[in-house]
Amino acid sequence: MRPLTEVWSAATSRLMLIYGGLFAIWCVVLLGAVQFESSRYLSGVIDTMLQQRITLLSRSEPSGLKGAIENAVTIDPAGVMWLGLFDDHGRRIAGNVSALPAELPVDGLVHVVESGALHPVVGRPVRSRAVVMTLPDGRRLVAAKDSRTIDGLGAIMRRGLLWGLTLTLIPGLLGGFLLSRAPARRIRQMQLAAEPIQRGDLSRRLPVSGRGDEIDLLAGIVNTMLAEIERLMGEVKGVCDNIAHDLRTPLTHLRARLYRTQQQLKGPEEAASLDACLADIDALMARFRALLRISELEDGQRSACFQPIDLADVMRQVHEFYGPLAEDRGQRFELDLQPMPATRGDPQLLFEALANLVGNAIKFTPAGGMVTLRSANDDDGGYIEVGDSGPGIPEGEREAVLLRFYRGDGSRSTPGSGLGLSIVSAIARLHGYGLEVGGDGHGARIRMRFGPAASAVG
Amino acid sequence: MPRALIIEDDEVTAREIVAELVVHGMVAEWVADGRHGLDRALEGKFDLITLDRMLPGMDGIDVVAALRRAQVDTPVLMISALSDVDERVRGLRAGGDDYLTKPFAPDEMSARAEVLLRRRQVGESGVNRLRVADLELDLVTHAANRAGQELPLQPTEYRLLEFLMRHAGQVLTRTMIFEHVWGFHFDPGTNVIDVHIGRLRRKIDQPGQSSLIRTIRGSGYVIAPAD
Structure with missing residues (x-):
């Protein structure tokens, strides 16, 4: 842009x-x-x-x-x-x-x-x-x-015209240029102030000069809208967080009681049914943890622990971590590394994001299929791509999969919180990376691009 | 009997921690606010402290920092509703030995408490060879053998086995394994760790040998001589 x-x-x-x-x-x-x-x-x-x-x-x-x-x-x-x-x-x-x-x-x-x-x-x-x-x-x-x-009269007129134009146009254009510089400077200031807002920091406001001119008027309107959006976002987030907080305490207690009962029981049948209960509660608690985790990530205060990182190294760790799982499921899991720009980021979070993507890819790819983790460059810059040979993501659902809790119709029967991609999305946003969801009938492809997302994945 | 001090302002959580630790053979004492907790920790001879991060009176971080300043090296398990990695780092830097996020499963908490207790009793240095039944692991050469037979281990498998064997007889949860062996602090889902354990198991248990790594239902894994 x-x-x-x-x-x-x-x-x-x-x-x-x-x-x-x-x-x-x-x-x-x-x-x-x-x-x-x-x-x-x-x-x-x-x-x-x-x-x-x-x-x-x-x-x-x-x-x-x-x-x-x-x-x-x-x-x-x-x-x-x-x-x-x-x-x-x-x-x-x-x-x-x-x-x-x-x-x-x-x-x-x-x-x-x-x-x-x-x-x-x-x-x-x-x-x-x-x-x-x-x-x-x-x-x-x-x-x-x-x-x-x-x-001769005509010549005098033409000379007059020339002088007149020179004497009015030059100061006019010059003056116009000088006059337009001040608003351009203020627009530049607004642009700078708007950058963190675009990245999701809704607590920032556009500068108002106090002169009360049109630009101030506009900035004022935008600021009012931002305040309202911030308030609404805060309320929504507050409600989510409260629900998660309020529900997880009784859940923790419930789990503790079940666990203790299970420890005291001797019969294998009761123990098995309690095992199932515990597993269900663990799944629930994992979901709450994920929700709160997204909320934390979205607060966007994490960039403080950004450090220079080697993305290839993070990718190798993810490959090493998930390799055995893919192998157990009879899948090929390929790692393809191209030179990547040196970058700053949070290695913990980037590992988590890639782990989520690869975990998903492995989950949705049938036995004998293939999962790829690769880095590459194209005209829009560098990216990391996780691809698989699973059923792919239908065109209409590609935006939606990044939403909280969204799960494709085909994945209802697969275990998972439905929050993995939301976590990935929050981590990408925190790093200023774009997420592109694509693929075709032969599998899904998700790219994490080191810059704003390009329009579509080929 | 090991003595544990529980500094926790939520009564229900505190009672659960106490109950769980008592089940594991400890004597537990509960204190509900930070300042009082610090006093007890300074005067009492405890083997373990569980410390809530957010407390009335005095913040958990301040409590652990004050303890360490006073040369009290009792292991501290920090328990916090703040799950962010930053918070974990702050907690550990202030002197905490482990960090657990609420909501936690009691078995997860007790597993971590046991590891901290044992570390205090045994110490970590001075050993260059670990042994469980007929399985041996050389910490210097990274070589493993079972009943005299060499076991080829990948680097990750070695780290996994080392972690298990260092805490032989103690239950290690999947989260603990993921944190220690891979160094990451999030929920990777259960089956990835299970697969890694499965591979390690196939390597160290040859046909006809007893299985050393046992699965603890709903909790995690433990390596111990077969009964």
Whole structure:
């Protein structure tokens, strides 16, 4: 699992990027609209000027037209407005326009001329707006104006956009990053505080900063829920423990009386029936002991006696301990050791857990079957696996077998407390190991994984 | 007759312990609280003390620690409702000689008491050869022979036989065997130990020889010369 803070910062950066992108798009659209509107307005102004000028000139005396144009050109050395008079063959008669632009339609309307030998002052073709009109005597009158003013406006707008975006986005993103760090830090603290809770220590609480913000509010809600869960768990455990405690004292007394009676009896028949009674009571007492044992393990205070251990050694001891039993039952019991990570744990408890698993496997495997105890590694890490060639555990019961008192339908006739796997489960939890129950029609497989359980056993 | 002091605040449990120890030929005295118990243990000459872990007046751990500080080496069997291994370790570190968890079977308790008593009488060191009838076990070479015939023993079988023979004539329960031979403190179920005993029996009892390891119904095993 990725740390929550990583997910959190990924989420905030994504949010910041999306927000920044949207902001940039909006700026571009806004400035685009402004530019579009203003250049349309300026074009309109220029076009009106050009129209007015050309209309004015066209209405003047045809004979004085040449002179008027030359006058106008003279008083405009900067070339603000370009004028030209051409004959019907396109030769220039007067004005500062060098030639008639070929692409310009002769219709008395203003058009954009991308290029054309027009500009008299700059000396090279530039973008302009121009209008051509045919006079009644066949001459053509041209009026044009440099449109770079309008284009210049666009450039100013784009520069403005660039500055605006830079100046807002950089501090915005930076600020956003800095602002998101504080909550990320608090989320990290919560994550740390939640780890023991996830492992089952319900007495822990999430930190509350006292600022009363949303995170505090959430932490408060979670803490309240934890308190309630802790109270309920305590009650349930208390009830269980009390029952076990209360019942085992009379049981102990009952057993003592039976035992004494048995010792005093001489007849073999009475003794045999008392033997059976004693065996029953022993089974009952074993069950109570197991219950109390689970309760103890679940208190989770045992990690104090964790020490560096060699799991292979524990496995060898289990194999040695159960080997004769398997042999007596005509089963093969194989031990397969692969290198395992050095680890810390309680060797007593791990032996107990493996002994329970192997004991179960031997119990449920018919004569001539096989039981395996092996360690192995896969993509999810290392594990110890106990497998057998018994009837296996039906798919639907695999979660349930770890529950207290659960026994499969097929195992009702077999002696046992039904608590073995609960003890294993409690020991695994105490070590932070995962338990995976699996197998197929040819036997059960239970894995104790040195880390959280993977989804399923293959 | 060996004298036993029972320090136990639950009257019913105490009466059971007393009754069981008396059956095994001991004289038993009962004290119900820790401080008084410590006083009696310090002044009386007892051969065995059973000590509850949780007592009014003074905790069982403190009692045994105080006894050991006062150089009183009477064997102490701690009896406690706390079954955790940590508690066992604490009890033994404080000076207890054995630790039994409630609820216990009286025969289990008396078996442990007998072992503690005997250990005190015989002592454990100085012997390098154990003998039961015609069965011999060499503690140095780990060699075993019966009626002069060498018996090949696996390491576990050797430890099992040694434990039985060290306490020859005393009933050893399955739990005691599991604790001493394998070193683990939980309930392994009965039949695993039985199987190990069965194997050992087949090794040491050749056809025609009398069986030395006897099963005590409902309790455990004892190794002793055949009657």
